Amino acid sequence: EAVIEDLVERYDRGQPVLVGTASVEKSEVLSRMLEKRGIPHTVLNAKQHTREAAIVAQAGRLHGITVATNMAGRGVDILLGGNPEGLALQEVQAQGLEPDSDEGRAAMHELMPGLEAQCQTEGDKIRELGGLYVLGSERHESRRIDNQLRGRAGRQGDPGESRFYLSLEDDLMRLFATGAMNWVMGRALPDDTPIEAKMVTKAIERAQNTVEARNSEIRKDVLKYDEVMDKQRKAIYGRRMQIIEGDDLRDDTMEILEEALATVVDEFAGAEFAEEWDTEGLLREVSGYYPTQFTAEEMNRAVTPEELIESLEAEAISYYERREESITPEVMRELEREIMLQIIDQRWREHLSEMDYLREGIGLRAMGQRDPLNEWQREGYDMFIRMMGGIKDDYLRYVMHAEVVVEAPVQPSLEGAQYIAAEEPVQRPAYAAPVVPEADAPAAIAAEEPAWDDPNYTMAPVIRSEHDKVGRNDPCWCGSGKKFKHCHGR
Structure with missing residues (x-):
């Protein structure tokens, strides 16, 4: 309820707000509570990833409230007054035009001057109101997450502010609270009583330090266990790669x-x-x-x-x-x-x-x-x-x-085969022998054809390469010292 009241107050002033929640479920619960109060807002979480660019473009405008999970919210850059390019893209898509088409690019070029002036005017008003307001619905186990979310405000010289809300019933305080906090929690205070004291802030920091130290030990322990699997994995994959x-x-x-x-x-x-x-x-x-x-x-x-x-x-x-x-x-x-x-x-x-x-x-x-x-x-x-x-x-x-079955090559059947002559004469290939004058043709043909009837004629022996029988894993014949498959057998 305190978070909702703070949001209503900021909305009435016109200051843009980025609300950080710990999970998708909590962001949806907060969204339903805002709907009951009639506060317009947008939700940025894992279910809205397709609209993330459009949501971020609108998040820095007047009266803009964005409810986001920490994973989505702490990774955005919100411009005060809005992003003119993102706004122009939404306008073009609303007109049914493709942004990549010539018509779409022309429409965006026409809209940009007016949107840039509009965003500049709104940005100046928002700076007078205090800039972007970051509201954390709870503190997290890691201070790094809180600091990243807090860093969304006051970027690039702009003003900004942040505030985090924490219930004494949250897991962080319930499990890791010190003796002083246990005394506060044991008091019969109304549920909506605000507690603001340095003691509370220091107790929260100590609880976060305790959780961070425990998580660090867990990560170290997991790494030690994974070293065993890493050695085995390297041995198996190395052997597979050799094969x-x-x-x-x-x-x-x-x-x-x-x-x-x-x-x-x-x-x-x-x-x-x-x-x-x-x-x-x-x-x-x-x-x-x-x-x-x-x-x-x-x-x-x-x-x-x-x-x-x-x-x-x-x-x-x-x-x-x-x-x-x-x-x-x-x-x-x-x-x-x-x-x-x-x-x-x-x-x-x-x-x-x-x-x-x-x-x-x-x-x-x-x-x-x-x-x-x-x-x-x-x-x-x-x-x-x-x-x-x-x-x-x-x-x-x-x-x-294991038995190896070698399939015999399939012989095509020649039954019913017919010879069909070419309808047009075959053209002379480009690599044919040069044309011999008609008078010298018989002599040239006789010189080129082997004398098959000559008893002294012998066929030239076919010389096989001595490298034909080199195995893939044998040393290469060139003398490089490498295996044949890694040298001339590539």
């Missing part, structure tokens, strides 16, 4: 294969004596990677786990090389890259969901006398290592079992 740029995955595949076989052998046949080996389980795991020809009885004949690993590796590598030869190395490299990219993307999405779930409940670790940040770093690292292991495992299973 996209054409990195050869053959050596990586061999390394993953050897690592996977060593892991399963250690799990199922890591005991010292062969009688304690679980060869049936080992056979099931190995068959998941590639179709092995070993049987459980043959695996039991191995003397040591190292011997068993060597036998399995030799068989797996031989199977991989046969697949590579059957579908050509180029197709195999492309297949490896496609599979690796798809598995990385799928596993990374699942990992992000799991990390979000962990982040929601990690704060409860403090109840068990454990630091939530340390727990987040430790468990996040463990989950990332498991994800990388899952990527390798899935990749090996897919790349060793």
Whole structure:
């Protein structure tokens, strides 16, 4: 009610007012209260973003009241008396003309002198009234927001004033008030009793300092938690970029294969004596990677786990090389890259969901006398290592079992085909041989045509470039030291 009474008084004087509210809902509540009092005004918030330029152009005129959220209000530059260009644009649009058309530009050019004089006259009157009046419906948690809103008045040498209203029931005072303010709040004062004292102003500043310090610590805490995800994100995206740029995955595949076989052998046949080996389980795991020809009885004949690993590796590598030869190395490299990219993307999405779930409940670790940040770093690292292991495992299973189907080229059917001669003679191409005089034509033709019937005639051998078979990831033949794909293979 105090805000409305102040606005009515300023409106009657003709002084333009910019009202700052904390949210869209509060700006609409204040707008409805002004409508009940019959005070014309405009609302500038997120719902009115399409009319923002028109609203700002009118905000500095006589009797202008603009109710805005802080996000919209503290980012505008209000000219006393109004913006003549904005007013001319509104007039042209009201006449149904396009501002970019020749007629629209001519109409704006005609209106500008009168509007500039009008805005200048109104601006002088408003300066006599005290300039733009900024009214804050409440104080905010950050002094920076209050100062930015207060800075809308008194710009560019113009006069201006500002005032902020604060209820003792606002969250800022209710949660962060000091002892003196609690005493004031405990007094049985009427709801509309104004309180103006230095003690109140200092208490508000202390409350804002407390909130700003708490928010700063929250931001630092969030940054510490995000450092874990940032390192993981860089590792995943760096690996993806290497694959996209054409990195050869053959050596990586061999390394993953050897690592996977060593892991399963250690799990199922890591005991010292062969009688304690679980060869049936080992056979099931190995068959998941590639179709092995070993049987459980043959695996039991191995003397040591190292011997068993060597036998399995030799068989797996031989199977991989046969697949590579059957579908050509180029197709195999492309297949490896496609599979690796798809598995990385799928596993990374699942990992992000799991990390979000962990982040929601990690704060409860403090109840068990454990630091939530340390727990987040430790468990996040463990989950990332498991994800990388899952990527390798899935990749090996897919790349060793994927089938490549090469479609045969479609041969066009010649049944029912008809030959249609050209209706006009074919013109001589621009690059044809020079015209030979008619008398010398037979000799010239005989000289140009090869002697097909001559037994001594031989075809000139076709010399293939020695660079045709250079792989994309092989060193370039020019000796620059770069890969072929980054040098002459571009």
